[in-house]
Amino acid sequence: MSELEAEYRLDYFEEEGFHRKQCPVTDVHFWTRDPDRETCGEPPADDYSFIDNPGFDEAYTLAEMREAFLSFFEANDHERIQPYPVAANRWRDDVLLTQASVYDFQPLVTSGRSPPPANPLTISQPCIRMQDIDNVGKTGRHTMAFEMMAHHAFNTREDADNEYAYEGEVYWKDQTVELCDQFLEHMGADLEEITYIEDPWVGGGNAGPAFEVLYRGAELATLVFMSMEQDPEGNYEMKDGNRYSPMDTYVVDTGYGLERWTWVSQGTATVYEAIYPDAIEFLKDNAGVTLSEEEEDLVHRAAKLSGYLDIDEVDDLTAARAEVADQLDVDADELTELLEPLETIYAIADHCRTLAYMFGDEIVPSNVGTGYLARMVLRRTKRLVDDIGVDAPLDELVDMQAERLGYDNRDTIRDIVRTEERKYRETLERGRRKVETLAAEYADRNDPIPVDELIELYDSHGIQPGMVEDIAGEYGATATVPDDFYSLVADRHAGADATAAAEGHDDRLTDLPETEKLFYDDQERTEFEAVVLDVFERDGDEGAYDVVLDQTMFYPEGGGQPADHGTLATDDATVRVTDVQKHDGVVVHRTDGDPGTGEFVRGQLDVERRRRLMRHHTATHVVGLAARQVLGEHVRQAGAQKGTDSARLDITHYERLEREDVTRIEAVANEIVMENTPVEQAWPDRNEAEAEHGFDLYQGGIPPGDQIRTITIDDDVQACGGTHVHRTGDIGAIKLLSTEPVQDGVERLTFAAGDAAVEATQRTEGALYDAAEVLDVTPEDVPATAERFFTEWKERGKTIDRLRTELAEARASADDAIDIDGTPAAVRRLDADADELRATANALVDNGTIAVLGSGAGGSAQFVVGVPDGVGINAGEVVGRLAAAVGGGGGGPPDFAQGGGPDVDTLDDALESAPEVLRAVHRA
């Protein structure tokens, strides 16, 4: 780390007369204007001295503080950028939620592959950090949802190649610190009290020097100078033990916690009271939490202590609280009783804000991904609300925050919350029933409910162990939850994680120039001319070649659209193209012959295939648009695959689709087709397009580059690389074929377009006509007739059962009975199925007769043996012996047994031996 020391010696510090010091408490190095200062300013070295002693000229609300920050940086030549969604997985696949403002610009902008929306820029980015969930409410300063205010500058080195999307240096360390200093001064902070702590930063494969900015005990900002990337050969070893080397791009990544700043400006005891005082008032009222003045004072003093007791690093909350109580000279239990309701209220306010962000940004609850996180937060919030007895519905609480945050999809948000609440209630009811049965069982046996069962209940049924304890108590059973419960659950999940083998890159391709893509120029053209740049024979695949051309009309597989097929022809030969792939801009045509390197070829697409693919691709956009119109704005693409006969589109939606939804989507989609709307292709500047359309552009993935290709149909604009028809009318028709749930929150729509739609309709119609023919009715009458047939079929089954019983009773007259040690016995061959044998045997037994029945029906020998009560013959034993004679086995209870074997031929012999067997078994 010492190699980095020089990195922190800024001219700005020199000019401003800063001193570099080492904190005796925390050992860190820091910079200060105050020559007498010894400590670094961070707890535990220093206290939260801003509480009751606000750090700025005025008290700010959250909105005022945000505006103060953004307008200050605007006045200092930064462009204000609108915040990104909290669902970071919309533009990157390595994280789920946005946890910092810099997430917005990773990886494409920070690596220099795409230009930033402005440079330098300022933003206040909503973030969600789930890892803080347990601390929320308790520590006085943790929130799961927060806004990170920031100013960013994106720089490239002077000696770097001119291959990046931005050039030169905007500003770096000195000006970053200066801006921070100036903003603090602007707000009225006492500059003498500010400390800049040296704290190297590492994260996400990048690293660099960084400062933490401390003021009155509060960490108000982090100034990160992201300038290195992970590199085993690198010169710098960072705190994560990895080596790093400098990058060509270097990025100013700052973070100013909006909530912290607001808090420090107000000097309230906890951050929560500063940022949503109205929500807290409402919840207190609603839950009936009222404190006396004396209690208020105690809570206030306790909160101040919680601040610097650093509870988030204390495992045992009880012990931490006891210490607080000790310092305040009050009883720990009393303090807990006083604080807990407040902590719950703080947490509820925070969680509702988190949910408002999540649902406002159109995250749909699910069993996977961000949707699962949303579900977890919602359920946790629901439990908290129930615990403390808030009777306002959850959707209203979330809506309060959504309104404050300015979301306009509030109706959908409420709908989602209500749907999720209902699902959770059903899970709880299911769980309760399950636990009740289990508790009653263990109470009977006087055993405690074992930990295995607790884990099973939680892991497989989502039942919190606390709930099991409660219910067990009601039933007089006991359950003890071990301290390491959740790690025991985690153990159950320990398993090998699948690692996908990376496909080996073909080095030979890297030397070739990017193929010029003709398919965007005129999507209707199907012929072209090109020069063969190179041909590779495919290893281990006789007669297969990869052909690279200088330009091509062939669309390579991508964006869910399969590759074009067709031919490449020279004067001498024609080869078939069976697949087309793209590797870093080089289009590779797989062919069944070698057209010859350097040859001039004419390419011809399989027109029919391409047309079908185009129709299905455009139809996919239309169906998505229709689904959004019918189901709501939260609907977005979660995946898509086009084909020649059908295509499928996965959409996010929080309820199962019903037939009615599907018919409406289909109707709207076909209206769009009939309106014959133009399908417009454009190549706008990416940042302009983003500013205009937001992230809904990228439902099919994010392409790199300065410019992106967009496809516009009505008000639906998508970044899309596929080929499309000119107007929606060219699709012809869209027929939805089926829907299926892919996962909770995602529905798959399968549909056919154009002639494929007609074919699909004809197929289903054909099936209906076939069915009608079989039933000998008109197609319209098929449903009613099928129902009638089914009902009649069931009735016949019952009639058969009844007649069988009657038949069995009729057969029960034992006039052929033989005597087995004083009991009559009927030994017969019936050649009926097992049900009939059983019924007959039952009837015989009811008449006091031993029944030994054999059947050769169905290709195997079967026996049923029934013995009346009080006759000392074990039916199972008898069956066993008889079955052995036909090469099988059997068994059953002593009064009624069944068996059989494959040798039908010896069935009669076996039956003949039955009387002896009966006697033998009786006497045994």
Next chain:
RNA sequence: GGGCUCGUAGAUCAGCGGUAGAUCAUCCCCCUGGCACGGGGAAGGCCGCGGGUUCAAAUCCCGCCGAGUCCA
């Protein structure tokens, strides 16, 4: 995406190789002046679907479909 659990009567579930059950709801009867309760009875099942193993599968195995849940 991975793990686990579960699909049996209208509902909730038991049965886990050998004749498909319980409770509630429904219908009928009894008890009552009437209601609640109580008693008696009836009706109600492609045991999710498709394969396999077996003399025999609701039950065991495999696949599919569906529901739920935990984890990333």
